[in-house]
Amino acid sequence: MKTFHDCIPCLMRQTIQAVRQISDDEQLIERVLRSALFLASKMDYSQTPALIGREIHKLIREETVNNDPYAEIKHKANDIALAIAPAIREEILASDNPLQMAIRYSIAGNILDFALYNGWDDERFRKSLHSSRTKNIDQQQLEILQAEIEKAENILILGDNAGETVFDRLLIEQLMPKQITYAVKGYPVINDALRQDAIFAGIDKFATIIDTGLDCAGTILSMCSRAFLDIFYNADLVIAKGQANYETLFNCPRQVFFLTQIKCSVIAQDLDSNVGDWVIASTQ
Amino acid sequence: MKTFHDCIPCLMRQTIQAVRQISDDEQLIERVLRSALFLASKMDYSQTPALIGREIHKLIREETVNNDPYAEIKHKANDIALAIAPAIREEILASDNPLQMAIRYSIAGNILDFALYNGWDDERFRKSLHSSRTKNIDQQQLEILQAEIEKAENILILGDNAGETVFDRLLIEQLMPKQITYAVKGYPVINDALRQDAIFAGIDKFATIIDTGLDCAGTILSMCSRAFLDIFYNADLVIAKGQANYETLFNCPRQVFFLTQIKCSVIAQDLDSNVGDWVIASTQ
Numbered sequence: 147m148k149t150f151h152d153c154i155p156c157l158m159r160q161t162i163q164a165v166r167q168i169s170d171d172e173q174l175i176e177r178v179l180r181s182a183l184f185l186a187s188k189m190d191y192s193q194t195p196a197l198i199g200r201e202i203h204k205l206i207r208e209e210t211v212n213n214d215p216y217a218e219i220k221h222k223a224n225d226i227a228l229a230i231a232p233a234i235r236e237e238i239l240a241s242d243n244p245l246q247m248a249i250r251y252s253i254a255g256n257i258l259d260f261a262l263y264n265g266w267d268d269e270r271f272r273k274s275l276h277s278s279r280t281k282n283i284d285q286q287q288l289e290i291l292q293a294e295i296e297k298a299e300n301i302l303i304l305g306d307n308a309g310e311t312v313f314d315r316l317l318i319e320q321l322m323p324k325q326i327t328y329a330v331k332g333y334p335v336i337n338d339a340l341r342q343d344a345i346f347a348g349i350d351k352f353a354t355i356i357d358t359g360l361d362c363a364g365t366i367l368s369m370c371s372r373a374f375l376d377i378f379y380n381a382d383l384v385i386a387k388g389q390a391n392y393e394t395l396f397n398c399p400r401q402v403f404f405l406t407q408i409k410c411s412v413i414a415q416d417l418d419s420n421v422g423d424w425v426i427a428s429t430q
Numbered sequence: 431m432k433t434f435h436d437c438i439p440c441l442m443r444q445t446i447q448a449v450r451q452i453s454d455d456e457q458l459i460e461r462v463l464r465s466a467l468f469l470a471s472k473m474d475y476s477q478t479p480a481l482i483g484r485e486i487h488k489l490i491r492e493e494t495v496n497n498d499p500y501a502e503i504k505h506k507a508n509d510i511a512l513a514i515a516p517a518i519r520e521e522i523l524a525s526d527n528p529l530q531m532a533i534r535y536s537i538a539g540n541i542l543d544f545a546l547y548n549g550w551d552d553e554r555f556r557k558s559l560h561s562s563r564t565k566n567i568d569q570q571q572l573e574i575l576q577a578e579i580e581k582a583e584n585i586l587i588l589g590d591n592a593g594e595t596v597f598d599r600l601l602i603e604q605l606m607p608k609q610i611t612y613a614v615k616g617y618p619v620i621n622d623a624l625r626q627d628a629i630f631a632g633i634d635k636f637a638t639i640i641d642t643g644l645d646c647a648g649t650i651l652s653m654c655s656r657a658f659l660d661i662f663y664n665a666d667l668v669i670a671k672g673q674a675n676y677e678t679l680f681n682c683p684r685q686v687f688f689l690t691q692i693k694c695s696v697i698a699q700d701l702d703s704n705v706g707d708w709v710i711a712s713t714q
Contacts, residue, residue: 151446151456151459151460151463152443152446154442154446154463154467155439155440155442155443155446156439158438158439158442159436159439162435162436162438162439172435175435176435176475179435179438180471180472181471183438183442183467183468183470183471184467184468184471184472186467187464187465187467187468187471188464188468191460
């Protein structure tokens with residue numbers, strides 16, 4: 147997906163927010179914002195938002211001399227998600243269809259996205275979790291995904307955010323004893339999950355963790371390692387979490403199931419949905 | 431008020447939206463957006479948002495070779511507001527306190543702001559109107575304003591948006607037979623009311639219309655004409671509509687009553703309120 151013009155103001159907002167994660171020095175915020183505005187004025191918008199965002203977030207890391215501005219909020223998301231995991235696991239196990247309920251919670255966990263929301267919002271997080279049982283999602287797609295899961299022997303899950311990893315782990319528990327691979331990012335970008343976040347969530351007990359080798363949101367296949375691509379193309383089923391994976395894989399040459407919350411009008415339009423919707427979509 | 435860093439992404443969003451008012455040519459939108467990004471990267475943020483916005487909207491007008499990109503939406507706002515005016519007038523007249531109800535509707539009309547909202551939204555407009563009777567506003571401030579109005583012989587109202595002018599006219603009817611001056615902008619900027627919008631609303635039947643002489647939102651006193659300043663400083667009471675007037679006059683050397691809806695977090699923070707609130711505030 148190319149970068150829409152509407153993505154640019156959003157990336158400028160992200161820039162301010164990213165610097166605020168680590169500093170309240172208004173002069174620093176201003177310097178980085180000015181650099182980002184200048185950079186954005188001459189970028190190639192035919193690239194996917196993930197690549198545009200990669201350049202912006204690289205600039206932020208360089209100008210703030212901080213390799214991981216979202217480190218603290220990732221820790222917070224991990225801690226909060228882990229604390230509520232036992233109660234959610236119980237609810238999943240007690241439900242009529244534990245796999246479908248686990249899929250629902252995995253989408254619920256996609257609320258933990260700090261590129262699009264400013265800072266932590268306990269209230270929104272609780273609301274999103276609370277709606278997991280009843281939130282309207284395409285039941286037909288859910289059934290199709292369940293059937294694909296049941297058929298598959300090995301499944302690749304492309305993770306999205308730190309903390310969301312805990313919810314993905316609860317889903318992975320329901321996928322046992324299948325062979326699961328869980329992909330994280332290779333380097334810090336926004337609050338995307340890294341290997342350490344997947345391990346913190348206990349995913350290593352159930353799945354092989356790999357990384358894309360990249361420092362950008364989503365999964366840009368042309369830049370991924372050979373090892374990653376082998377797994378991507380040979381998995382029986384690929385489940386991709388979050389908008390950035392949709393943006394980068396919506397037209398890829400194999401079937402991918404996307405689980406995401408719709409967080410911006412650009413993606414809403416593309417998926418014929420509304421901001422706030424929960425979507426299960428597949429490429430083919 | 432200086433320009434907050436958060437204002438910059440908002441102005442970039444406005445840029446895209448302004449060009450879309452007159453064209454769906456994505457290449458044109460991109461060209462103007464890139465110019466605005468470049469301009470914003472080197473602007474003086476110690477200026478008020480109205481001045482920063484003025485430079486951006488000047489650029490938009492120049493690059494689109496269109497002197498008034500919001501002309502069509504201003505017409506629409508005028509038409510819709512005028513069509514519902516008789517029903518609202520009846521409601522004002524039938525209420526226990528027509529002046530207070532007219533003030534409420536004048537604030538309700540401030541929803542007609544296309545800098546902050548994308549395009550026309552019938553639903554939001556209807557909701558805003560519907561809440562006029564009961565929307566929570568500071569009753570003490572309302573009483574103070576009513577008392578100031580009753581005391582005043584001549585009143586200056588600083589208008590904000592086209593269409594909102596119709597609601598201001600309904601307020602002005604309740605101010606009769608006082609001597610009223612109604613100020614509009616001197617040149618097109620966003621969807622701010624011009625002389626023709628005030629006349630369309632019939633304000634010329636009740637008030638003297640003047641203009642600030644400026645092509646920027648709000649009222650930047652240091653740039654206003656001597657004629658305007660004479661009226662501004664000699665009025666018994668000044669009522670200023672909308673956020674931009676607050677941004678430019680909050681620390682001016684005379685008392686001003688602001689009537690506005692809170693439309694962004696920057697102003698919300700400054701006025702210790704929330705986005706969506708309706709505010710009556712005064713400088714002293």
